[in-house]
Structure formats: C-alpha cells, structure tokens
Amino acid sequence: MPEPQTDVYAAIEEAAKRIYIGALKTIPPDVTAALERARGRETHPNGQEVLDIILRNIGVAGEHDMLVCQDTGTVVYWLEVGEDCPLNLARVTQAIRTGTERATKEHPLRSNSVHTITRRHTGTNTGLHLPVMHYDFVPGDELKMTIVPKGSGSENQSFMRMFTPAQGVKAVKEFVLQCVVDAGANPCPPTIMGVGLGGTSDLVTSLAKKAIFRPIDVPNPDPVIHELEVELFEAANSLGIGPMGLGGDNTVLAVNIENAHTHITQNPVAVNFQCWAARRMSARMRADGAIDVGF
Amino acid sequence: MTDETRLRFPLDDLDALRELRVGQKLRLDGHIIGIRDATQIRIFDEGVAPPLDLTGAALIHTAPGVRKLADGRYEKVCIGTTTSTRMDRFTQGLMRDYGVRAIIGKAGLLPDSIPVLREFGGCYLAITGGAAALETTQIEEIEEVHWEDLMPECLWKFRVRDFGPLVVAMDSHGASIYRDVKEEAQARLDRLAADL
Numbered sequence: 001m002p003e004p005q006t007d008v009y010a011a012i013e014e015a016a017k018r019i020y021i022g023a024l025k026t027i028p029p030d031v032t033a034a035l036e037r038a039r040g041r042e043t044h045p046n047g048q049e050v051l052d053i054i055l056r057n058i059g060v061a062g063e064h065d066m067l068v069c070q071d072t073g074t075v076v077y078w079l080e081v082g083e084d085c086p087l088n089l090a091r092v093t094q095a096i097r098t099g100t101e102r103a104t105k106e107h108p109l110r111s112n113s114v115h116t117i118t119r120r121h122t123g124t125n126t127g128l129h130l131p132v133m134h135y136d137f138v139p140g141d142e143l144k145m146t147i148v149p150k151g152s153g154s155e156n157q158s159f160m161r162m163f164t165p166a167q168g169v170k171a172v173k174e175f176v177l178q179c180v181v182d183a184g185a186n187p188c189p190p191t192i193m194g195v196g197l198g199g200t201s202d203l204v205t206s207l208a209k210k211a212i213f214r215p216i217d218v219p220n221p222d223p224v225i226h227e228l229e230v231e232l233f234e235a236a237n238s239l240g241i242g243p244m245g246l247g248g249d250n251t252v253l254a255v256n257i258e259n260a261h262t263h264i265t266q267n268p269v270a271v272n273f274q275c276w277a278a279r280r281m282s283a284r285m286r287a288d289g290a291i292d293v294g295f
Numbered sequence: 296m297t298d299e300t301r302l303r304f305p306l307d308d309l310d311a312l313r314e315l316r317v318g319q320k321l322r323l324d325g326h327i328i329g330i331r332d333a334t335q336i337r338i339f340d341e342g343v344a345p346p347l348d349l350t351g352a353a354l355i356h357t358a359p360g361v362r363k364l365a366d367g368r369y370e371k372v373c374i375g376t377t378t379s380t381r382m383d384r385f386t387q388g389l390m391r392d393y394g395v396r397a398i399i400g401k402a403g404l405l406p407d408s409i410p411v412l413r414e415f416g417g418c419y420l421a422i423t424g425g426a427a428a429l430e431t432t433q434i435e436e437i438e439e440v441h442w443e444d445l446m447p448e449c450l451w452k453f454r455v456r457d458f459g460p461l462v463v464a465m466d467s468h469g470a471s472i473y474r475d476v477k478e479e480a481q482a483r484l485d486r487l488a489a490d491l
Contacts, residue, residue, distance in 0.1 A: 046318075046462065046472070050423050053460075057426035066428040070360050070375030108372065110360035110447055119333070121446075153378045153402070153424060173491040181480045185402035185473055186378050188424040235487060239480040244423055245402060246462065247476050277425040 008087065008289065009095045012145075015283035015291050016099025019147050020075065021107055023281035024067045027058050028295040030215040031192075031253065031278045038190055038243075038250040047248020054243070054276055069277040072109045073149030075100050075131035078213050082140035087285070093133055096145065097126050112152070134206060146213055146282040154187035154275040160205050163267040172197065172269045173232065179271040180236045180252070185245020188275035190253045192216065193236065196270040197225075199260035208272035211256035213280065215295070220257050229255045243276075253278075299460055304397065306351035312396050313416040315463045317470040321420060323458040326438070327399065329357040329451030331377065334442065335385040346441045347450055350394035353420070356382060356401075358447040361437065369437045374453070375427025378402045379419070390415035403464055403473035412467050419465035421472075433458045 027035075035058075039051040061068045077096060081089065101124040104111050113127040114120060125131075138144075159179045163171045176195055183191075196207030219226045232255040242248020253276065262268060284292045303325040306312070315321075328347060337343050360373040379400030386408040389395040396417050398404065401424030404412075412418060422430065439452035465471040 049460070049462075053423040053426050053429065057423070057429040060432060061428035064428065064432070066431060067360065067373040068428055069425040070357070070373040070427040070431075071377070071425075072360065108360075108362055110358065110373070151425070156378070156381075170491050174488055177484050177487070177491075181477065181484055184477050184480075186380060188401065235491075238487065239483050241476055241480050244421065245476055246421060246464065246472055275425055 009091050011291060012092055012285070013095040013099040013102070015293065016096040016145070016147070017103040017106070019281040019283050019293060020100055020103040020149065021109070022293065023147050023149055023279040024069075024072060024109070025061055025065065026281070027068060027277065028215065028280050030217045030295070031276075032058060034216045034253040035190070035276060038253060042243070042249050044242055044248035046246035047242040047250060050243035050246060050248075051250070068279065069151060070110065071151040071153065072112060072125065073151050073279070074112065074155065075125055076134075076148045076150050076209065077131055078134045078136070078146045078148075078210065080136050080138045080144040082142045083137055084141040085143050086141070087143055089135065092143065096131060096133070100124070100126050100131055134210070141287050143285040144282055146280060148213055148274075148280050151188070151275050151277065154191060154273040157183035157187040157273045158205070158208075158271065160201060160268070160270040162201060163269060165265065165267050167267060169228075172267065173235070175269055176232055176271055177235055177239070180239060180241065183273055184241060187273035188277065189241060189245060190243055190250040190276050192274040192278050193232070193252050193255045194272040194274060195232070195255060195257040196268070196272070197257060197259040198262035198268060200262075201268060203260055204268040204270040205272070207258040207260060208270040211258040212272055212274035212278070214256045214258075216254040220259075222259070225257050225259055229257050304351070304353040306396055309351055309394060309396060310416050312418045313467050315418050315466055316468065317463050317466045317472055319463040321459055321461045321463065323353065323461065324456055325454070327353045327355050327453050327455055327458065329359060329449070329453060330354045331356060331358045331448040332382060333445045333448035334450055335382055337442065337445065339385055339388050345393065345450055347439070347452065349389070352395050353397035353399055354389065354395055355399040355453075357451070359437075359451060361447065369440055371431055371434060371437060373427050374431045374434050376401045376422050376424055376430065378424070379404055383408055387411045390417050399461060403471065406471065406474050409465065409469055409471055409474070412465055413469055416467045418463055418467060420461040421464035422459075422461055
C-alpha cells in the first residue's frame with residue numbers, strides 16, 4: 001500500500017458512515033439464506049408466520065430504502081489490520097468515530113448512547129469508549145473494518161462463567177443451552193449464538209462477540225471446535241423456543257464458537273446472542289487505495 | 296392470515312379484550328400509544344401523570360427513529376418494537392391506574408403480569424421484533440409527542456391502519472405462550488442434559 005495521504009482518512013470516515021447506514025438497511029446474504037432455510041424446515045405455525053414476516057420485512061426495507069430494525073444499536077467494530085498496512089490506527093479510529101457521528105446526524109439515525117448513571121444522551125451514537133473497537137492483525141497490507149450495530153435486545157442476553165477443568169466440556173454445553181432457555185424470546189430468535197471458550201474472563205467475552213461477526217456459512221477451522229458447533233446447533237434447535245419465542249424448530253440460525261488457549265485451572269465460557277436481524281457490513285481498504293464495501 | 300380479528304383502539308368497552316384467546320391473530324386500526332423504559336419511570340417512579348388519556352389504550356413498547364420537521368412535528372424514519380420483559384413491573388399500574396388494556400411488544404411480559412391481565416381483562420399482543428420496516432409502513436402518522444425531553448423515549452401517539460398481524464400471546468384467562476414455551480424448553484433441556 002502506498003504512503004497514506006491525508007484524504008485516506010477522509011475516505012475511511014466516509015466509508016464508516018456508509019457501512020453504518022448500509023448495515024442497518026441490508027441483511028447480509030448469508031443471514032437471509034439461513035432465514036430462508038429456517039422457513040423451509042419450520043413446522044410450527046407460529047414459527048412459520050414469524051419467519052414469513054421477517055423475510056417480508058427484509059424485502060420491504062430493501063424496496064423502500066428503510067432500516068430493517070429501529071434499534072440502530074451499539075456500534076461495534078472489528079478491524080483486521082494487515083501486518084504491513086501503513087495506516088495510522090489512531091487516525092483510523094478517529095475517522096470511524098466521526099463517520100459514525102455523521103451517519104447519526106445526516107441520515108438521521110436514532111442515537112442510543114447514554115451516560116451509565118445519569119442516562120443523559122450524547123446524541124451521536126458515540127461516547128466514552130464508543131464505538132467499541134477491536135483489532136486483529138492479519139497477513140498482508142490491507143485494512144478491513146467490519147461494523148456490527150449491535151441491538152440491545154440480544155446484547156442484554158449476554159452470559160459468562162468460569163468453570164473448572166473437572167466440570168469439563170459437559171458443564172460448558174449445559175451452560176450454553178441453559179443460556180438459550182434463559183434468553184428465551186428476548187434476543188429476537190432465531191439468533192446467531194456466539195460462544196467464546198478459553199482465555200481469561202475479558203478475552204472469553206470478546207471471543208463470544210467475535211463469533212457473531214463470523215458469517216453463518218463459515219465453520220470454525222478447528223474440527224474439534226466445529227463438531228461442538230454442530231452439536232450445540234442441533235441441541236439448541238431441539239428446545240422448541242422458535243422464532244420470537246412463540247414456539248418452533250428454529251431457535252438459532254448458527255452456533256459460532258471462537259476459542260483461545262487458557263490456564264490449566266480454567267474453563268471459561270461466554271455467550272453473546274445476535275438477533276435474526278444480524279446486521280453486519282465491511283469496508284476493505286485495498287493496497288491501491290480503493291475501498292470495497294461488502295459483507 | 297385469513298383468520299384475523301380487527302380491533303379499533305382506544306377501546307370503548309374496557310372488557311372488550313376478555314373474549315380474546317392466545318393464538319388469535321389481530322389487525323389494529325385507530326391510535327396506539329408509544330411508551331418505553333424512561334417514560335414509565337417518569338410516570339410510576341417520579342409520580343408524573345401522563346398528559347394523555349390512556350383509558351382503553353393499546354400501548355406499544357417503542358423508541359422510534361424520527362426526523363424533526365421545520366414546523367416542530369415529527370416524521371417517521373423507523374418505528375419498531377423493543378423487549379417488553381424489561382418493563383414488566385409497570386403492567387399493573389398501567390392497567391389499574393390508567394385503564395390501559397393492551398400492550399404490544401416483543402418477547403412478552405413475565406409470569407408476574409398474568410394475574411394482572413386476568414384482573415383487568417388485558418392482553419399482551421406479540422409483534423415480530425426487528426421487523427420495523429414493515430411496522431413503519433403501517434403507521435400512518437405521528438400525531439402527538441409528549442415529554443420530548445425524554446427523546447426518543449417520549450409518549451407517542453400514532454395513527455395506524457392494518458397494524459399487524461399481531462398474535463395474542465398472553466390473554467386474560469391466564470394463558471401465556473411465553474410461559475408454556477419456556478417451561479417446555481426447560482423440560483427438554485433437563486432430559487437432554489443427561490446425554491451431553
């Protein structure tokens with residue numbers, strides 16, 4: 001990638017504005033395909049009707065250039081930074097913040113960001129530590145930034161536990177499935193269930209969040225972990241909670257697990273649900289300076 | 296969608312919803328009132344009476360996305376429904392003190408509200424959460440906005456047409472789809488757990 005020019009950061013700001021609004025209006029194709037598959041196998045009349053409405057709503061949003069859901073979310077970014085990317089990450093982060101504020105003001109979008117105690121609004125969808133920023137380093141010289149405007153209905157259903165090695169994987173499975181029951185209708189099922197395993201208490205919760213950034217059709221590359229994804233997917237969908245918790249065969253669209261190594265005494269697990277309106281969009285800064293927008 | 300019952304809000308007869316049963320599909324016309332966490336904290340925790348008559352009303356749990364026009368009115372951008380379980384503790388006060396009879400939302404009210412619905416002839420009407428684009432097209436106009444300082448958690452008066460389909464998910468006879476689905480899910484998990 002050539003030495004970045006000043007207007008690279010203006011372009012990133014513009015891209016941040018565009019993908020925030022874009023994510024709110026367009027459900028990613030992997031999610032829509034999963035919702036269509038869910039409709040095909042749903043046998044409960046309530047579940048069938050809810051999935052019909054969900055698919056119709058995605059269509060209406062597209063036809064009328066409208067937001068899919070009114071919850072414009074907490075803005076969460078995951079950046080994949082090429083090891084040879086010459087961009088200044090502090091300036092990238094500032095450009096993303098400004099792009100988020102501009103999207104909120106110029107569209108306009110509902111702002112959700114308030115002070116935790118006074119509940120006073122910032123009015124910008126930004127604030128202290130917001131947007132939430134995560135950074136991973138990957139091979140190459142590109143920068144890929146992915147936004148998830150995270151709805152509160154699903155984010156409020158977040159869970160973390162530190163099990164012991166003696167409690168084993170059985171405790172992890174029971175916990176994850178109990179989370180599905182406890183969350184019930186609240187996270188707008190069918191959800192993507194993000195599961196974090198391993199690491200420390202802070203890492204495991206961010207791994208659960210990273211898991212919901214992963215497209216539905218991409219399995220965990222570790223076959224041992226993927227086997228657990230499949231087992232939990234089938235078990236969760238056998239519980240009968242169904243679309244919007246009104247009963248049915250589709251409670252989760254996917255179970256995505258991200259894992260880390262952990263301490264010999266530890267067995268951490270975290271769950272982060274993503275609603276069926278699993279909004280996500282990316283902008284990739286290519287080496288030639290062009291920006292590709294996609295999912 | 297052929298078996299939908301049409302209802303107009305606010306209700307003239309406060310006992311009109313007693314004949315509804317869980318599973319029934321509804322379409323609404325007339326007016327519905329938008330309300331949310333901060334709005335109800337003001338009414339019940341701060342003791343401020345709402346500046347709107349809620350007798351026979353259908354409330355909807357929402358904080359809309361709007362655009363303010365030059366003349367001070369609000370134009371809809373995106374109006375959808377939020378999680379009702381968060382606001383469960385206000386059900387009794389709304390029905391007993393203000394005459395509310397229907398609550399529209401997603402994810403249901405907790406079992407604590409079941410006897411309240413029974414006592415006052417109220418119902419909880421489920422809408423599909425997240426399906427806000429469709430919902431917005433069924434709201435004709437934002438007619439009144441009160442308590443703008445709570446934006447977007449104001450009291451909103453919406454005029455609606457063909458609003459739905461809504462499912463009666465909790466009725467005034469003690470039935471709750473959410474309670475039944477959750478109890479069944481827990482029983483299935485308890486059986487499953489042995490083989491995990």
